[in-house]
Amino acid sequence: MTITLFLRRLSRHGLALCGLFILLIALLVSFLAPWLSPYDPLASFDGLRLAPPGTPGHLLGLDNQGRDVLSRIIWGGRSLLATSVLPIIFAALVSLALGMLAGFRTSAVSELIMRSMDMLFAFPMVLLAIALSAVLGSGYLTLIITLICSVIPYLTRVVYRDTRAEIAKEYVEALRAQGASTTDILFREILPNVATPLLVYTTSLLGGMVVFLAGLSFLGLGVQPPQADWGRMVGEGAQMMILGAPHIATAPALAIVLLSLAFNWLGDGLRDLLDPYQ
Amino acid sequence: MIRIVLLRLAQAVPLLFLISLLVFMMAKLVPGDPIANALAGQLSAEAIEQIRHVYGLDKPAAVQYLLWLKNLFSGDWGTSLTLRAPVVEILSSAFANTVILTGAAVLMCLIPGVAVGVACGLWQNTRRDRLVMLLVQLGHNVPIFWLAVFFIWLFAVKLRWFPVSGMYDMRGDRGPGDLLHHLFLPALSTALISMLILARQVRNSVIEIMNADYIRTCRALGYPTVLLLWRHLGRNLLAPVVSITGLQIGYLLSGVIFIEKIFAWPGIGTQLYNAAAGQDYPTIQTGVMLIAACFLAVNLLSDILQDWLDPRHQGARKS
Numbered sequence: 001m002t003i004t005l006f007l008r009r010l011s012r013h014g015l016a017l018c019g020l021f022i023l024l025i026a027l028l029v030s031f032l033a034p035w036l037s038p039y040d041p042l043a044s045f046d047g048l049r050l051a052p053p054g055t056p057g058h059l060l061g062l063d064n065q066g067r068d069v070l071s072r073i074i075w076g077g078r079s080l081l082a083t084s085v086l087p088i089i090f091a092a093l094v095s096l097a098l099g100m101l102a103g104f105r106t107s108a109v110s111e112l113i114m115r116s117m118d119m120l121f122a123f124p125m126v127l128l129a130i131a132l133s134a135v136l137g138s139g140y141l142t143l144i145i146t147l148i149c150s151v152i153p154y155l156t157r158v159v160y161r162d163t164r165a166e167i168a169k170e171y172v173e174a175l176r177a178q179g180a181s182t183t184d185i186l187f188r189e190i191l192p193n194v195a196t197p198l199l200v201y202t203t204s205l206l207g208g209m210v211v212f213l214a215g216l217s218f219l220g221l222g223v224q225p226p227q228a229d230w231g232r233m234v235g236e237g238a239q240m241m242i243l244g245a246p247h248i249a250t251a252p253a254l255a256i257v258l259l260s261l262a263f264n265w266l267g268d269g270l271r272d273l274l275d276p277y278q
Numbered sequence: 279m280i281r282i283v284l285l286r287l288a289q290a291v292p293l294l295f296l297i298s299l300l301v302f303m304m305a306k307l308v309p310g311d312p313i314a315n316a317l318a319g320q321l322s323a324e325a326i327e328q329i330r331h332v333y334g335l336d337k338p339a340a341v342q343y344l345l346w347l348k349n350l351f352s353g354d355w356g357t358s359l360t361l362r363a364p365v366v367e368i369l370s371s372a373f374a375n376t377v378i379l380t381g382a383a384v385l386m387c388l389i390p391g392v393a394v395g396v397a398c399g400l401w402q403n404t405r406r407d408r409l410v411m412l413l414v415q416l417g418h419n420v421p422i423f424w425l426a427v428f429f430i431w432l433f434a435v436k437l438r439w440f441p442v443s444g445m446y447d448m449r450g451d452r453g454p455g456d457l458l459h460h461l462f463l464p465a466l467s468t469a470l471i472s473m474l475i476l477a478r479q480v481r482n483s484v485i486e487i488m489n490a491d492y493i494r495t496c497r498a499l500g501y502p503t504v505l506l507l508w509r510h511l512g513r514n515l516l517a518p519v520v521s522i523t524g525l526q527i528g529y530l531l532s533g534v535i536f537i538e539k540i541f542a543w544p545g546i547g548t549q550l551y552n553a554a555a556g557q558d559y560p561t562i563q564t565g566v567m568l569i570a571a572c573f574l575a576v577n578l579l580s581d582i583l584q585d586w587l588d589p590r591h592q593g594a595r596k597s
Contacts, residue, residue, distance in 0.1 A: 119296040122574050124532045127550070127566045131304050134554040134562055211421045215536055218423045219551070231421075238427040238540070242435050242442065246428075253424035260419040 009273050016269020022262035030077040037071040041228040050245045063233075063248045064240050073255055076228040080259070083143040083222070084210050091148045092155055092202045099159025100194065104167065104186060114160065120153040125212070133221045143213055143222045150212070151205055158201050162194045196274050204267030207260040214256045230256050282585050290578050297570045298350070302343050305559045350567065356560035360553070365564050368549060373568060375445060376534060376545035378457075382465035383472075383530050388523055391473040395480025396515070402485055410477065417474040422533055426467035426540045433463055443542040464541040468533045472526040476519075483518040487511055517588035524580025528573055 010016060029036060038057075044066035045058075053061040053069075060069040102110035129146040136142050166172065167190070175185055216222045217231030225232065230252040237249030321329075330336050334345060349356065355365035398407045434442040440463045446452045487493065488511065496506055535547030542548070546565055553561035 115292070116296070119293055119300070122293055122577065123297060123300070123570055124528070124535075124573055126532045126535045126547075127569055130535075130550050130554045131301070131562055131566055134557050134559070135304055207419065211419065214421060215423050218421075219536065219539055221554075231423075234421065234424050234427070238423075241427050241431045244435070246431060249424060249427055253421055256421055256424075257419050264419065 006273065010269070013269045013272060015265040016273070019262040019265030019267075019269060022258055023266060026077055026081065026259055026262070029074055030081055033075045033078060037068075037074040039068040039071040041067065041072045041075040042226055043067065050240065050248075052245070053247050053251075060251050061245075061247045063237065064245070069233075069248060069251055072228040072233060073230070073252055076230045076233055076252060077255065077259070079140070079217070079223045079227070079229045080210060080214060080231065080256075083140060084147065084206060084213055087144045087147050088151055088202060088206055088209065091151045092198060094148075095152050095155035095159055096191075096195065096198060098152070099156045100163050100186065100190065102156070103160040103163030104190075113156070117153040117156050120149060125150040126216075129216050129219075129221050138221050138224060140223070143216055146216065147209060147213060151202075151209060154205060155198060155202060159194055159198055162197055163190060166190050166193050200267055200271045200274060203263055203270055207263035207267065210260045210263060211256060279586065283582055286578055286581050286585075290574050294571060294574060297574075298347060298567060299343070301563050301566050301570075302346060305563060306339060346563075350564065355564045358553070358558050358561045360556035360558045360561075365560050368561060369546060369565055369568060372544060372546045372549040375543065376538070376547065379461065379464055379468070379538070379543055379545055380527070380530055380534050382461050383468035383534065384523070384527060386465050386469035387473040387476055387526060387530065388519075391476030392480055392515075392519060394473075395477040396484055396511075398477065399481040399484025399488065402481075407481075411481075414474040414478045417471055420471065422467065422471055423536050423540060425470065426464070426537055429463050429467050430540070443540075445544055464537050464543055467540075468530055468537045472529055472533070476522055476526055479522045480515065480519060483515055484511065487514045517584050520580055520583045520587060524576060524584075527576045527580075531569060531573060531576075 010020075045062060045068070046066050048055060048058070048062045049066045050064055051058060051062045053059065055061055058068050058070065060073065063069055063072070098113050102113040104110075125146055128149055129142060132142045132145055136145075172185060172189065175189065213222065214231030214234070217229050218235040220232075220235065223229040223232050225236070233252040234249045234256070237245075237247075237252070240246075241249045327336070334342060337345070353366065355369070357363070358365050358368055361368060394410060398410050401407045430442055433439050441460050445460050446456050493506065493510060496510065534545065535550070537543065538545045538547035539551055546569065550562060550565045552558075553565065
């Protein structure tokens with residue numbers, strides 16, 4: 001499929017466009033945070049503690065330490081995007097290699113890979129995050145390792161299944177009969193057929209993972225205060241919500257939901273656009 | 279049937295060993311060792327060496343692993359480094375509390391989830407069905423931790439129907455009524471999203487079953503609808519419901535760890551969370567093994583139940 005055809009189809013897919021739009025905004029805002037945010041996310045206005053949304057000069061109000069909520073939201077997406085998008089690309093590449101290796105030929109290695117994936121499946125990832133935070137301390141590294149370990153079993157299984165399915169098809173046999181080398185078959189024929197579903201699945205998976213990562217930060221296993229982070233903000237705002245100031249926790253929660261929805265919509269759209277059998 | 283159960287068991291046991299290896303290695307990742315890190319500067323090198331000997335930390339890693347495994351099986355789970363109490367005592371009461379919460383959440387997920395799913399499946403594409411499915415899509419992405427806080431704000435602070443947190447009233451009689459009163463909000467927060475997912479999948483199964491040829495034949499033969507639903511839909515629905523519930527219990531167990539923190543529920547998640555903050559490795563390792571074992575047991579049970587309920591499922595492996 002050519003790029004222009006892809007773009008034309010994309011422009012007709014409302015939800016995918018919507019998702020892409022939200023995602024681009026989130027990326028842009030995070031990138032330009034130092035220029036866009038009206039205040040320093042750490043500066044506090046003592047007289048205006050817990051001021052509600054709509055306070056003059058502070059669109060989304062202020063938190064319990066008198067910090068501007070809007071500025072903190074503008075800054076707070078950075079850690080979430082950095083700990084989700086880049087690591088998941090890495091995880092997808094690892095899964096691509098593992099899944100193709102395991103799916104290409106049945107051997108002791110493929111057995112070992114798939115059984116290890118079963119083990120990761122059987123392991124609740126919140127526990128991994130808690131254990132890692134004890135070992136490595138809370139922070140980016142704990143979040144990133146947890147994310148990678150959470151998604152690799154899902155992605156590898158998809159690649160494995162697709163590789164097995166492709167290998168069994170007639171065209172592979174025909175290529176073999178014509179004398180194509182194993183590397184040619186793997187990288188020229190199987191890879192493109194396996195990579196597309198992987199891309200679709202990874203995008204959809206990111207939606208759930210964004211919420212999960214924010215949850216870890218909420219528990220205090222991720223980004224440390226006073227740095228602004230959406231999950232952390234919900235955590236800090238939780239107490240204030242109970243005391244009657246719901247905006248501090250709700251604004252970042254909405255941001256998390258929007259980002260998660262964006263990835264889901266984009267994933268659905270990519271599936272519709274890239275699936276030739278629809 | 280017995281052969282299948284044994285086969286499933288044979289697949290689960292090596293997994294458990296792999297997980298135990300992973301859990302053991304995790305503590306070994308720390309640079310140095312916990313004793314030396316905690317006590318360096320306070321005690322002489324000889325004293326630290328002696329403590330290491332008492333804890334068996336001077337032995338090779340493989341020996342330590344086997345010893346740990348042996349103790350784990352014989353119920354000797356060591357002593358908590360922060361609470362100075364046997365891990366068995368700390369974790370067993372916490373585990374019981376977690377089981378109560380998870381059990382309540384499973385019930386709150388299962389009963390309304392199946393009911394809503396069946397109703398939507400039978401009323402497919404009506405306005406009610408679309409409304410529920412929209413809720414499902416939105417609910418899928420709502421962070422469970424925010425939802426819990428929202429419920430506390432709405433039901434506990436504004437409406438004052440339920441207590442804000444904890445498991446029993448400070449001055450209460452610690453009776454079942456008090457427990458249920460405290461249980462409702464955390465169980466609802468844990469269950470709601472899984473319930474929506476269950477409802478959607480049950481709806482899809484219902485639609486699939488109701489469109490099958492044999493249902494059409496039954497209808498053409500004038501079979502009463504009530505009997506049709508009970509005998510044909512109900513039976514065929516059991517296997518997917520068990521399978522989805524098995525998967526959702528896994529999510530619920532993870533969710534419970536979030537929820538326990540928010541509602542200050544004295545369960546295993548709260549204990550683990552405190553243990554992580556205090557670098558209390560014996561508690562973390564045992565707790566993680568305990569939950570991972572439960573996770574595996576639930577999956578095993580749901581696999582076996584599925585085999586039993588739907589013979590077509592037998593032998594079909596997931597990967």
